[in-house]
Amino acid sequence: MQKGLLAAGLALAAGPLAAQDKPELVVYTYESFVAEWGPGPAIAANFEAICDCTLRFVGAGDGAALLSRLRLEGEHTEADIVLGLDTNLTAEAAATGLFAPHGRELPELDLPVAWDDPYFLPYDWSYFAFVYDRERMPEPPSSFEALIASDADIVILDPRSSTPGLGLVMWVEAAYGERAPAIWAGLADHIVTVAPGWSEGYGLFLNGEVDMALAYTTSPAYHAVADGDPAKAAAIFSEGHYMQVEVAGVTASSDQPELARAFLDFMLTDGFQGVIPTTNWMYPARLPEAGLPEGFADLPRPEKALLFSPEEAQALRDPAVGAWLEALSR
Structure with missing residues (x-):
C-alpha cells in the first residue's frame, strides 16, 4: 500500500476521536517482541508517527501463551490485535471464534509458501x-x-x-x-x-x-x-x-477494528518490515526496499x-x- 493511502486510511480509522483523546490500539505479543532490544519500540514509534493514535504492546509470555491468555479472556479481552502466533496454532486460533477476518488485499510477499489465510497475516519467518x-x-x-x-x-x-x-x-x-x-x-x-x-x-x-x-x-x-x-x-x-511463519490477527471483540486493520496494512510496509531483521532476527515477510541487512546474505538455507x-x-x-x-x- 502506498504511504499516502495508508496515512489516509489511518486518519479515517482514527475518526472523530482524533480531535479529542487519541484512540489506543492494544497489541498482545510475546515478551521478546516488546523488550527494549526487540522490534516493538521502533515499530510503535513508526506507527504512531502516521496513525494519530497510541499503540500499546502487552507482553504475554511466549507465542503459545498468547492463545491461552486470549482463550481465558474471551470476548472481554482488551486486545485489538494478537501478534506472535504461528501456523502451528492458527487453525486452532481461528476455531475459537475470537478472531475476525482481516479483509486485506495482500501485496506481493517474500515467503517460500503461498499465503491465503482469511484471518491471519504473516510478518516474518525463518x-x-x-x-x-x-x-x-x-x-x-x-x-x-x-x-x-x-x-x-x-x-x-x-x-x-x-x-x-x-x-x-x-x-x-x-x-x-x-x-x-x-x-x-x-x-x-x-x-x-x-x-x-x-x-x-x-x-x-x-x-x-x-x-x-x-x-x-x-x-x-x-x-x-x-x-x-x-x-x-x-x-x-x-x-x-x-x-516458522509468524502472524498477526484482529480480535473479533476489538473496539478499534478499522485502526487494527490499518495496523495490519502498516505491518507489511517498510516501517515494520525494515525493523524485523535486526531486532527479531528473522526474515521479513515482505522484503524492505533496502533489502536484507548485513549478516543475512551468507546465512545457510x-x-x-x-x-x-x-x-x-x-x-x-x-x-x-x-x-x-x-x-x-x-
Missing part, C-alpha cells in the same frame, strides 16, 4: 535449527540421528508454552512421522533441560552450559552483527528444517523446507506433544 559454536564444536551433527549418536548436550523449549518448542516437535514429526517417538527416545539423554521459553533456553547456550540450543537459521546473524561473533552457526540437517498446513498441525499437535512427553518421562 527455519528452526540448532545453533552451536564453531570454536567449541568444529564438526556439528548433520541430522537428528547424528545428534543422537554424538555426545552433544542440548536445551529445548516446552511445546506446551513455547511456539519454538512446538516447532521442534512438529519438525521431528514432519521429518520422521511414525519414527518420531524413537527419535525423541534417542534425544532424551542429550536434553539437559526443557526451558519454558526462549530467553531461558538460549541463555544456557550463551553461558556455555549446553553445546547446542534450539533457535533459528537466522539467529547467527544476531551474533555476527550485534556481537561481532562469527563463531555461532546453525547446524543444517539433511532431513530438512521446519519453517536448508535444501528441504518442512511445513504442515495449519489444519494438519492442529490435528497432529496433541498426539505429537504426547509422544514427546512420554519419551522424556521415561
Whole structure:
C-alpha cells in the first residue's frame, strides 16, 4: 500500500476521536517482541508517527501463551490485535471464534509458501535449527540421528508454552512421522533441560552450559552483527528444517477494528518490515526496499523446507506433544 493511502486510511480509522483523546490500539505479543532490544519500540514509534493514535504492546509470555491468555479472556479481552502466533496454532486460533477476518488485499510477499489465510497475516519467518559454536564444536551433527549418536548436550523449549518448542516437535514429526517417538527416545539423554521459553533456553547456550540450543537459521546473524561473533552457526540437517511463519490477527471483540486493520496494512510496509531483521532476527515477510541487512546474505538455507498446513498441525499437535512427553518421562 502506498504511504499516502495508508496515512489516509489511518486518519479515517482514527475518526472523530482524533480531535479529542487519541484512540489506543492494544497489541498482545510475546515478551521478546516488546523488550527494549526487540522490534516493538521502533515499530510503535513508526506507527504512531502516521496513525494519530497510541499503540500499546502487552507482553504475554511466549507465542503459545498468547492463545491461552486470549482463550481465558474471551470476548472481554482488551486486545485489538494478537501478534506472535504461528501456523502451528492458527487453525486452532481461528476455531475459537475470537478472531475476525482481516479483509486485506495482500501485496506481493517474500515467503517460500503461498499465503491465503482469511484471518491471519504473516510478518516474518525463518527455519528452526540448532545453533552451536564453531570454536567449541568444529564438526556439528548433520541430522537428528547424528545428534543422537554424538555426545552433544542440548536445551529445548516446552511445546506446551513455547511456539519454538512446538516447532521442534512438529519438525521431528514432519521429518520422521511414525519414527518420531524413537527419535525423541534417542534425544532424551542429550536434553539437559526443557526451558519454558526462549530467553531461558538460549541463555544456557550463551553461558556455555549446553553445546547446542534450539533457535533459528537466522539467529547467527544476531551474533555476527550485534556481537561481532562469527563463531555461532546453525547446524543444517539433511532431513530438512521446519519453517516458522509468524502472524498477526484482529480480535473479533476489538473496539478499534478499522485502526487494527490499518495496523495490519502498516505491518507489511517498510516501517515494520525494515525493523524485523535486526531486532527479531528473522526474515521479513515482505522484503524492505533496502533489502536484507548485513549478516543475512551468507546465512545457510536448508535444501528441504518442512511445513504442515495449519489444519494438519492442529490435528497432529496433541498426539505429537504426547509422544514427546512420554519419551522424556521415561
